[in-house]
Amino acid sequence: MGAPMARNLIRAGHDVTVYNRTRAKAEALAADGARIADSVAHAVRGCEVAVTMLADDNAVQEAIFGSAGMLQALPPGAVHMSTSTISVEISKKLAAKHTAAGQGYIATPVLGRPEAAAAQKLWVIAAGPPELVERCQPMIGALGRGFTIVGRDAWQANVVKLASNFMIVSLIETLGEAFALLRKAGISVHQFLEIANTLFSSPVFKVYSQLIADEKYEPAGFRMKLGLKDVRLALAAAEEQAVPMPLAGIIRDHFLQGIALGYGDRDWSAIARVIAANAGIENPS
Amino acid sequence: MGAPMARNLIRAGHDVTVYNRTRAKAEALAADGARIADSVAHAVRGCEVAVTMLADDNAVQEAIFGSAGMLQALPPGAVHMSTSTISVEISKKLAAKHTAAGQGYIATPVLGRPEAAAAQKLWVIAAGPPELVERCQPMIGALGRGFTIVGRDAWQANVVKLASNFMIVSLIETLGEAFALLRKAGISVHQFLEIANTLFSSPVFKVYSQLIADEKYEPAGFRMKLGLKDVRLALAAAEEQAVPMPLAGIIRDHFLQGIALGYGDRDWSAIARVIAANAGIENPS
């Protein structure tokens, strides 16, 4: 995900230095004009804006707060622009620590799969102090086809990203349950899509209804283990706000069952396979 | 719902006799060219196709199997075309009883609200013996803008209708939970719609996300009590097929809570109000 985003920043005329724990991944960007750094600290030295795309809270903990992490090396006045899907809790911690260090911090998580990133079609959800968000607009604009500013506290963008992913996976759960019923009633799910499209015709519906109707969960576009992470973060955000989300709880359970059954590395839409298995529907051969 | 459907049949050139328990409702159609009947038996005497749009299983029980019901009056060889959202169980019973009486039976439930019926924009889900479905195509075509034939057993169309309504109300539940989280996190749900539309942009999403963002549940387009009926029927169909549908179970509970709290006659999207109340979000004034 990070590579196409870096390419878009370079194409927009920014001067980009990249770092990845797997150096070969970073080096692939040298041909595009990126400088390659040996460490996070090295990458951010002297920069104006540090853009991160990290897997989860643990990766943030290490890359930002670890020894030789960003917090010690980012110049005062520079801005950390975090595009990762991470917890509200660690986003609040990032805001506090960067501020204490005289640095800026905004959250700009993105909607879209890697193909969308490559095609510069991501949608960016931005939040943070208005003057910092404004200062980063050239970078935000380079990443995708548009953006929405959702609040003055960076963590609010993380909540919106988690709510968006929750909505997608709820659609997957819905399709899984509906298809299980239809299949056992002897109805063609592909034919059902013709009907459902009259109601739901939408980009995300098209992608997932096709995957689930075809039971094509590999290769994974977004792995179930990452899906579990996102639902866990949504539930944690909801707990902090004292919001019951029973549907999210069900989805979490289906992810856990999927992982217990060995589907952890399939596409997250494979919870539809879990639901089908629970209804006694055999795997398609 | 029955009135605009009858008008469309008249406009398509069919010879239509109407019956409604509330005679005034039937008489409103006289100006359009309908004949008015005094009873179900009277309405179907000598007809080729009897089209029904009834509220629920109990109404079917009375209108079809009751004394002076359709079963005794429909001519042999004529077809009962049922557009109601009813249970799989009673649809199977209708097939058996009509067949035993030398009559035909197909199920043709429709997708769309009354406005869609008036604009001839319903989508018809059809199932039943192929020769009967074909014979009824002029009527099916007059009701809406298109149709899908989903099986040779009439009850299969009922399953598809129930699955479609389940998908709509799952979207409502999803919106309800996501919006409750966003509201408590201080995020504008109207602004969130801008983002969500990049993912979900679809007819049904637009209607319900707007209703829920505005918390505008009255007047009801489709009452919560009817929503409960449909979910109950979906759960019964799923039980017959041994399909667990946990999401449907949650929605059922939210409908029951809504009814217990006095929202039974609001739009079914008011389960989003139940979800918000459970998160401690006050009613908007």
Next chain:
Amino acid sequence: MGAPMARNLIRAGHDVTVYNRTRAKAEALAADGARIADSVAHAVRGCEVAVTMLADDNAVQEAIFGSAGMLQALPPGAVHMSTSTISVEISKKLAAKHTAAGQGYIATPVLGRPEAAAAQKLWVIAAGPPELVERCQPMIGALGRGFTIVGRDAWQANVVKLASNFMIVSLIETLGEAFALLRKAGISVHQFLEIANTLFSSPVFKVYSQLIADEKYEPAGFRMKLGLKDVRLALAAAEEQAVPMPLAGIIRDHFLQGIALGYGDRDWSAIARVIAANAGIENPS
């Protein structure tokens, strides 16, 4: 279940005529002193109290309201004492129809497995018009070791029976979830019982915790299909009262999954096997 109950009535000195659709089952009671009847109508002719123990609502429909059913044959003034676990809806119908026919009706469902019935250890839940309940006390007393009168409307006893069974199966669900966690954490569930008994030490806990710890689901004491029936009835009763019961919804789904996986005739505690399977725990060999 009916046989040991009939024996207890005979032992208490009552004059008993028995009827069962499978005549051999009835004849087994002849040695105990029962008269054998050829039909329900024959069995209740001239009796003072007609005691029924039937499988479900359909059996009641046939035995009471069918042609040659009890309603037509029970003498005016005699009482129908229904010990079956049936729906609130049909219990209300029984009350109305018997009253209209000048007959009495009370509901007296029982708590306990067949062994408890044989040992005269059932507990009877009674409801109905007080004078009728009082008149039936010799029979009620003969069935078990005690009874509780819960209301003046017969259906109230049915609600109490359904709530009791719901409590038992909730305990089973709880054990299933807790044991799945413990097993995957490498903890002996038999050892855990030592701890749990300090908290829960109770008759029903002992029975089910042992069955589930041993994964001994056959032969069934109470079949999963009957368990599903009872939960369905509890959910229907709750729906009528507008009471959300999410735990009951989960249990229903686990029963459905169990039936889909072919466990319908195992003991209802086999939902713990469903829960274990969902966590990826293999069947014990």
Next chain:
Amino acid sequence: MGAPMARNLIRAGHDVTVYNRTRAKAEALAADGARIADSVAHAVRGCEVAVTMLADDNAVQEAIFGSAGMLQALPPGAVHMSTSTISVEISKKLAAKHTAAGQGYIATPVLGRPEAAAAQKLWVIAAGPPELVERCQPMIGALGRGFTIVGRDAWQANVVKLASNFMIVSLIETLGEAFALLRKAGISVHQFLEIANTLFSSPVFKVYSQLIADEKYEPAGFRMKLGLKDVRLALAAAEEQAVPMPLAGIIRDHFLQGIALGYGDRDWSAIARVIAANAGIENPS
């Protein structure tokens, strides 16, 4: 909770030094013969066994791993005996860090309310390296009326404690749902207890069924906020083991709703009030 435990250790003849962040609480034990310490480090200096009873993971983080925490002051070879209800994750971290520091660590969470602690009636769940558990037996024995050793890894005792609390709160949820149904059906829940006791007669059932029947949630024996913590930890332990626990998910949602409605400091059995409110049952006056 810590005070009665300390008194029992003193009574058993142990030489006890106590520390509490609120010094007055520690000083109340001076009359019983305890020495009072100014800090955790001071309290454990030179000791053989350090017994902790802390509120949650954060308190452990500060007291053990913070500056002037136990890790730096506990003598090599001494044992940390943790009686707190904490996460599996932090229990594993404690084991690793203490071992690396040449110190011992066992987990010995306890079952029972403060009254049980005072009466020396706790039940201790112990796990850890066998030689350490054996060395601590005089202390374990002094705390309660018995104990069970559940494994060689300390965190296993934490899982068992979390599973035990899950079972208790599942009983509460079950009672809440059953009572809501019974109340709306016009049945006395106190009378129902007479019946339920024939099935469930057990210490924990008696306590909670009475609290919920009386709707007496204040003063809290165990606060809802702590209940939420325990369910959250059980769900986290289950997630690590890939065990779906849907019932735990429902309970979590009811706790969140309770907290959103302002019941966070009532007894955790007040989720029965949440369930009743969802069914439209007014607060008793």
